[in-house]
Amino acid sequence: MRKVGVVDTTFARVDMARVAVRALEEAGTGFRIVRRTVPGIKDLPVACRKLFLEERVDLCLALGMPGRAEYDKTCAHEASLGLLFTGVLEAKPIVECFVFEGEADDPRELATLARRRAEEHARNAYAMLFRPRDLERRAGEGLRQGFADAGPVRP
Secondary structure, three states, X not given: OEEEEEEEEOOOOOOHHHHHHHHHHHHOOOEEEEEEEEOOHHHHHHHHHHXXXXXXXXXEEEEEOOOOOHHHHHHHXXXXXXXXXXXXXXXXXXXXXXXXXXXXXXXXXXXXXXXXXXXXXXXXXXXXXXXXXXXXXXXXXXXXXXOOOOOOOOO
8 A cells, every 4th residue: 555644834824734633545545654743844855855755755845934024035945955865865756845834924824725735746746656646737837836827828
């Protein structure tokens, strides 16, 4: 049976993992979800690596919510690099799902964005493992997670 790792943080202001787990469960069957929660986004790469090594997961979904400060953007960049390195090291995908607090000023809008992005990234993670042709069919469509799709550029 395949396994999907879901890693989130206590720093986030929305329980994005709960939303992602629900979306994964709605997407289909044939896998087990292993969830871990860490303090902040810079802890995500090690948590994903541990899931690859100890739990033998096939893919990780890394969820985080960096704050508004410039320092938070730097931390998010460092976390992203760590996630990229971990994925390459393991030769397994890590689907990064970050929602920056500065993406929305209204707390309700921020919560909606976080939920939508977590759901959409979870569906993409499922497709990467079980329905890769679905992603192939959507290539070049300008899809965006959390916001309205940009659409394709047509000549």
